[in-house]
Each structure stands twice: as C-alpha cells, then as structure tokens.
Amino acid sequence: MRAPIVVAGASMAGLRTAEQLRAAGWDGPIILIGDESHMPYNRPPLSKEVLAGRATFDSLAFRPRTAVADVTWRLGTKAVRADLDRHLVELDDGEALTYAGLVIATGMRPRRLRCPGPTTGRHTVRTLDDARGLRDALTRPGVRVVVVGAGFIGCEVAATAVALGAAEVTVVDPLPLPMIGPLGEPLARALRDRHEQRGVRFALGTGVTAFEGEDHVTGVILADGSVLAADVVVESVGSVANTEWLDGNGLDLTDGVLTDEHLRVGCRPDVVAVGDIARFPNARYDGVPRRVEHWSIPTDTAKHAARVLAAHLGGTESGLAPFAPLPTFWSDQHDFRLQSFGAPALGKDDIRVLEGDLDGDVLVGYHTDGRLVGVVALGGTAAAAAAARHRAELLKQPALTA
Amino acid sequence: MKVVVDMNKCQDHGQCVFAAPDVFSFDDAGRLAYVADPDDALRDEVEEAADVCPLQAIRIED
Numbered sequence: 001m002r003a004p005i006v007v008a009g010a011s012m013a014g015l016r017t018a019e020q021l022r023a024a025g026w027d028g029p030i031i032l033i034g035d036e037s038h039m040p041y042n043r044p045p046l047s048k049e050v051l052a053g054r055a056t057f058d059s060l061a062f063r064p065r066t067a068v069a070d071v072t073w074r075l076g077t078k079a080v081r082a083d084l085d086r087h088l089v090e091l092d093d094g095e096a097l098t099y100a101g102l103v104i105a106t107g108m109r110p111r112r113l114r115c116p117g118p119t120t121g122r123h124t125v126r127t128l129d130d131a132r133g134l135r136d137a138l139t140r141p142g143v144r145v146v147v148v149g150a151g152f153i154g155c156e157v158a159a160t161a162v163a164l165g166a167a168e169v170t171v172v173d174p175l176p177l178p179m180i181g182p183l184g185e186p187l188a189r190a191l192r193d194r195h196e197q198r199g200v201r202f203a204l205g206t207g208v209t210a211f212e213g214e215d216h217v218t219g220v221i222l223a224d225g226s227v228l229a230a231d232v233v234v235e236s237v238g239s240v241a242n243t244e245w246l247d248g249n250g251l252d253l254t255d256g257v258l259t260d261e262h263l264r265v266g267c268r269p270d271v272v273a274v275g276d277i278a279r280f281p282n283a284r285y286d287g288v289p290r291r292v293e294h295w296s297i298p299t300d301t302a303k304h305a306a307r308v309l310a311a312h313l314g315g316t317e318s319g320l321a322p323f324a325p326l327p328t329f330w331s332d333q334h335d336f337r338l339q340s341f342g343a344p345a346l347g348k349d350d351i352r353v354l355e356g357d358l359d360g361d362v363l364v365g366y367h368t369d370g371r372l373v374g375v376v377a378l379g380g381t382a383a384a385a386a387a388a389r390h391r392a393e394l395l396k397q398p399a400l401t402a
Numbered sequence: 403m404k405v406v407v408d409m410n411k412c413q414d415h416g417q418c419v420f421a422a423p424d425v426f427s428f429d430d431a432g433r434l435a436y437v438a439d440p441d442d443a444l445r446d447e448v449e450e451a452a453d454v455c456p457l458q459a460i461r462i463e464d
C-alpha cells in the first residue's frame with residue numbers, strides 16, 4: 001500500500017487541506033490525527049453566538065466534502081514526536097506512522113497568566129469544551145466578570161457576558177485601548193466608547209499581578225494595587241503554537257512553524273504547514289514571515305499547500321506563484337461588527353477615515369508610503385459594502401520590498 | 403453555474419460581497435442580493451466567496 005499523507009491537527013486547517021489534497025489529485029491514503037475527541041468544528045461562534053446561547057454547540061460542526069469520505073480519522077490521539085529525516089510521526093498510543101507527506105496543522109492554544117493565586121474560576125476560550133465551561137459560569141445569576149486581555153476574543157467575550165446579564169463586566173489590559181495593536185488609535189478609541197455605552201467597563205494601562213481567593217478566584221489584583229471583585233475570570237492574552245511535537249528536527253519554531261513562500265517547512269518538499277501555526281512570508285506585502293490568526297487563513301493555506309504537496313508527490317512542480325493571500329477578518333461585538341481586509345497593521349502610521357464617521361458606520365483606511373494596505377469597517381452592512389468598493393485597490397500587487 | 407445562498411443562515415457579513423462583487427451586493431435595505439446564475443467566467447470569484455462566507459451559506463451547483 002502507498003504511504004499516506006499524515007495531517008497532524010484535525011481542525012479547520014487540517015480538514016480543508018485534506019479536501020484540497022483530493023482536489024489537487026492526491027488519491028492515496030490520508031490520515032488525520034487530532035487530540036480533541038470532536039470532528040472538526042468552527043471556532044468563531046465559541047465567543048459569540050454559541051457562548052450567548054443563540055446557536056447550539058451542535059451547529060458548530062463543519063460538513064466535510066464527500067471527497068474526504070474515505071480518509072482515516074484518529075481522534076483523541078496526539079502526535080507526540082516527529083522524525084522528519086525518517087518520515088515518521090509518533091502518536092501518544094505508541095504507534096509510529098511512516099508518511100509520504102506531512103501536513104502540520106496543530107494550531108495554537110491560549111497563553112496562560114502565570115500570576116500567583118487560585119486557578120479555579122479562570123477560563124480560556126479555544127475549544128468547544130472551554131466554551132461549555134465558560135457558558136455554565138457566565139449564566140449563573142449576578143456574576144461579576146473580569147476579562148484579562150482586550151484583544152478581539154476578550155472584547156467579544158465581554159460583549160457576550162453583558163448580553164447574558166452579568167452584573168459587572170470589566171476588561172483589563174496593560175495597553176491604553178482595546179484592540180489597539182491591529183486597529184490603531186482612532187478605531188480603538190471608537191471601539192472602547194461603544195463598549196462603554198453598552199455596559200462594559202475598562203481598566204486600561206494596567207496589568208494583572210495576582211488572583212485573590214482560596215479555592216476559587218474571588219478577585220483580580222492589578223499592578224496599580226486596586227482589586228476587582230470577580231466570580232469569573234477569562235484570560236484572553238494571546239496564544240502559543242502547538243509545536244512541541246516537532247522539536248529536535250532543526251526547524252525554526254520561534255513563533256509557530258517557519259515556512260518558505262510555498263508553505264514548505266525546513267527546506268523539505270514533503271512537509272507543509274497550514275492555518276494559525278504557519279509563519280509564512282506574504283508576497284503581497286513585505287515578504288516578512290508572520291503568523292495570521294484569521295479564519296480565512298486555514299482555507300487559503302490549505303489550497304496552496306495541498307497543490308504544492310500533491311505536485312511534489314506526483315513528481316512534478318506546482319508552478320504556483322508565491323503564496324500571497326489577502327487576509328480577511330471579522331469580529332462581532334454587541335450589535336456591531338468589525339471587518340478587516342488586507343493588512344491594516346502594516347499601515348498604522350497613516351490612518352484615514354475613508355467613509356462615514358467614527359461615531360457611526362465607518363470605513364477606515366491604512367496606508368504605507370501612501371498606498372492603501374488595509375481597510376477596517378466598523379458598524380453595520382453599510383460599512384462592509386464600503387469596504388468592498390476598495391477591493392481592487394487592495395488587490396493591486398505591489399513590488400516586493402523585502 | 404448556479405449560486406444558492408441559504409438566507410436563513412446568512413448574517414449579511416459581506417465577505418462574499420468583497421470576494422465577488424460582480425455576483426454579490428447589498429440592496430438598499432442592507433440585505434444580501436446576488437446573481438443566481440452568474441457567467442462561468444466568474445467561477446473562481448464565486449468559489450472564493452463560498453470559501454470565505456463565515457456562515458458557509460453559499461452553495462454552488464453546476
């Protein structure tokens with residue numbers, strides 16, 4: 001029998017890559033290894049509709065394409081070691097698989113705070129099981145909630161907690177405004193105002209030093225000495241790549257898995273990385289390798305990596321141009337939506353309001369050397385429709401600067 | 403090519419409007435409108451739109 005393509009990580013990026021391998025003509029065996037016991041499911045609703053109870057946990061499951069009906073699923077199984085010279089992946093049940101091709105799709109896990117204090121009552125949101133636990137905690141009457149980290153997941157959870165009737169919701173962050181990293185100051189300020197108008201409080205410019213409580217957390221101690229009473233704490237302070245199983249292969253694992261311009265890893269044509277874990281150069285921008293934790297990336301990386309890998313295993317070259325996705329991202333908070341197209345973070349020194357104004361539906365543009373590199377729409381569909389009008393400009397392929 | 407959007411699922415994100423503006427747009431009331439039988443030349447765009455729809459509400463029938 002032919003050696004399989006082994007896909008480590010059975011979530012969105014793993015599933016999409018398996019589907020795209022079939023589309024690219026690979027008809028050999030495919031084995032997906034996933035340490036969660038669930039079939040692949042959709043994560044964004046975990047901090048939004050599903051956490052709020054407006055959609056069921058069952059509604060999260062992806063519908064795999066029929067082309068992957070014959071793949072082997074090894075769920076509840078972890079990849080613990082890889083030997084890329086010998087084309088081997090070892091599993092936690094002791095089995096070792098020899099692969100023809102390897103797809104790295106093990107994604108991220110939440111970073112945890114290492115402050116002293118109790119751990120019970122502290123939550124993260126990454127998995128279905130996390131969201132179940134957090135929903136149980138947030139739906140108890142009169143809870144006081146402290147969200148640590150004002151990134152998009154923290155902002156979404158805060159909005160959902162208010163909607164669920166929490167008595168108090170406070171978001172803590174050492175930075176001066178929510179989501180200031182990806183959005184820049186004007187929009188981050190508008191975002192803070194909208195949250196405050198809807199009942200979210202902020203403790204900004206200060207970090208967490210410790211948690212209070214005996215067995216269960218009862219309070220959060222801030223760097224300025226103040227204490228926030230808390231029944232539920234949510235830690236949304238970024239993520240860590242699940243790369244430990246790749247140690248010892250001489251790979252660059254400093255922030256995710258470094259890839260070349262075709263998502264290949266470690267100069268090996270038989271190993272690719274996809275999804276949140278891939279740190280890839282984007283030929284559309286400056287060519288600097290970055291990880292991108294957007295929902296659009298599993299699909300974009302899957303399409304490119306699958307064609308590259310299938311071509312190699314078929315003894316040819318894919319002939320593809322270097323990977324150059326247009327990142328897109330959305331976030332639902334309260335009754336408004338943020339949508340980002342392109343790479344706003346690269347154009348934060350030159351931010352202009354393109355349409356509308358910051359109190360209503362607004363479209364903001366981000367520029368590098370006078371060129372539009374990203375837009376963010378805040379508000380309702382009018383803002384999203386305005387974003388679409390700038391599509392052609394964002395898709396203009398610039399000369400590589402790196 | 404036939405395009406079907408499950409309007410019970412659609413939440414008017416407009417990711418599809420961005421990916422395939424020749425096929426998807428918003429009407430004056432801010433609801434999604436689309437061309438149900440677009441030209442085959444637009445297939446790449448439409449497939450892109452189906453992929454990026456956060457609700458996976460877009461189906462392509464050949």
Ligand SMILES: Cc1cc2nc3c(=O)[nH]c(=O)nc-3n(C[C@H](O)[C@H](O)[C@H](O)COP(=O)(O)OP(=O)(O)OC[C@H]3O[C@@H](n4cnc5c(N)ncnc54)[C@H](O)[C@@H]3O)c2cc1C
Binds near residue numbers: 012
């Ligand atoms: C709460 C939440 C809300 C989000 N909301 C949005 C949003 O609104 N908009 C947006 O654009 N993006 C959003 N995202 C981001 C988006 O969901 C991610 O970019 C996407 O899920 C990444 O998919 P992935 O398959 O690369 O990684 P993951 O989904 O993390 O998949 C990795 C899988 O590999 C498994 N695994 C890890 N180590 C091993 C191992 N050693 N062996 C086997 N399996 C292993 C993991 O358990 C996991 O199942 C959100 C993410 C979260 C968590």
Ligand code: SF4
Binds near residue numbers: 415426455458460
């Ligand atoms: S992307 Fe999906 S949810 Fe959004 S408007 Fe288009 S069909 Fe509707």
